[in-house]
Amino acid sequence: MITTHALTKRFGRIVAVDAVDLSVREGDRYGFLGPNGSGKTTLVRMLLGLVYATSGEIEVLGRPIPKRVAEVLPDVGALVEGPGAYGHLSGRRNLTLLDAAGPGGGRRTRRKRVGEALERVGLAHVDQRPVKAYSLGMRQRLGLAAALLRRPRLLILDEPTNGLDPQGIKEIRELLIELNQDGTTVFLSSHLLAEVEQLGTRVGVVDRGRLVLEDDLEALRAATGRVLVGTPDPAVAASVLDGQIEARDGDRLVIRHDDPAALNALLVGAGVRVRSIDAERRTLEQVVLAATGPGSDRFGGPE
């Protein structure tokens, strides 16, 4: 769905995006993760033909960008750096104007399209109040409705849950997963690890304009070959598993072992009471922190 090759963007002497090779496949829920100021938004803007690349190539839906961007965008829904709407008009009117501005879509079915989009994001019964009276969360929902207006094949969302409360974040996540299951590819950029971890099937990590990591979430979070055991009898367990214990913190043990079930049987057989046992997995946070440096909005201080 999205492929970039050695994509680079310079603003003056600053390199915002540096030789990025991105690959988003059809059906992915792609989490594009990076600290603030790492070039996420610039890259998203390049994918949409808003910003022109200094060098490198972009293909979206199999067509080169920005050369054939007009053919691609009708199938793309986008939310870029916060929603935008005319503050003095109602949300419904905003969507109607936006719908009428672009190609395709009949005048007669417009009202229905707008109604459906509003319903999907939970604004079905919003009144006639102007957008300037909306809360941040409502604006964000309106922005999402605008992105969904044309039932896109590809959704490119930049920080879509910004300003939403936990309930709203959950709703939007469920909506995105539902859309994805119906065949929409979702490309979501975020600086929130938890968001990507909960939503993504594939993760790309960008740091200072470089793509430092791109893999399936499952692969990144594969078992590390160690098992975490909680037991009230750590001393007994230590004697049973002599040499296999990597770390010990009170009654919690880290044991080098591939199979938690077999280990559990072994321990219980030896009379060790086991309170908890699970294979150790790296969290996405550990993966990302290992792959990136300090936040790029940080200037000076310890490197």
Next chain:
Amino acid sequence: MIAVELRKLVLRPRMWVSVGLLCLLPAIVAVFLATADFAPPPGQGGAFLSAVVNDGKLYPAAALALVLPLFLPIAVAVVAGDSIAGEASGGTLRYLLVRPVGRTRLLVAKLIAVAVYVTAAIVIVVLTSLVIGVLLFGTGGSEVIPGIPAQGGVVSLSGAPLSSSSLGLRLLGAVGYIVLSMLGFAAITVFLSTLTDSALGAALGGLAVLITSSVLETLDAAAAVKPYLPTHYWLSWIDFFRDPVLWRNIDHGLLLQAGYIVVFFGAAWANFATRDITS
């Protein structure tokens, strides 16, 4: 896209306020003139003001002369300056472009919306001032037999009497000429609007151009560039009310404004089509 831009224009309260203000100035002047009951001596005050006291039908021309030097350009600068920069600062530009609306199409639609605004504003000023003029000053030539203009009827600036239909045609010509003059100025401001994300900055930039042009106009040392200043032929629409119509300056003015429209709209297009949208 053009229809969408026009709808946005109509839905914007600011537009109606600006048109209302444009109509208000001639109305205030008319009230003062009517209550004072004496005309300014010819050659003093705004153009036509000495003549309108005799016939309200000439008041639209006087109203145009009142709003043209400053009020109308300010309104045009605000609308044209808002065209691209306003969308950019409101965050709606990027959503229009990914909708997708082609950049060239958007720019053309914006310029057409400005043109419609200017035309509508001038027409509304003409109509309201016609009503006000006729109400306050009466129609000097109405009691006489049609076809024979009487003393005190509408008189051209050259002194010859004008019939109502001739007056209408001349007014139409003047309105068209002013619209084109404003569009030349609007093209400059739209160009500035593509340079910045601040609508106010673009509008002020447009007004700065206007003021610079007006200052140079009064400077003898700048005689060489005078014929090319955007404001140089602005007042030539008055020539429509001479008898016979004095076409020389009008022709030059039309040509000059067309030149400004082509050059600055071209510059706006060249800049907007190739620029990174980071707003």
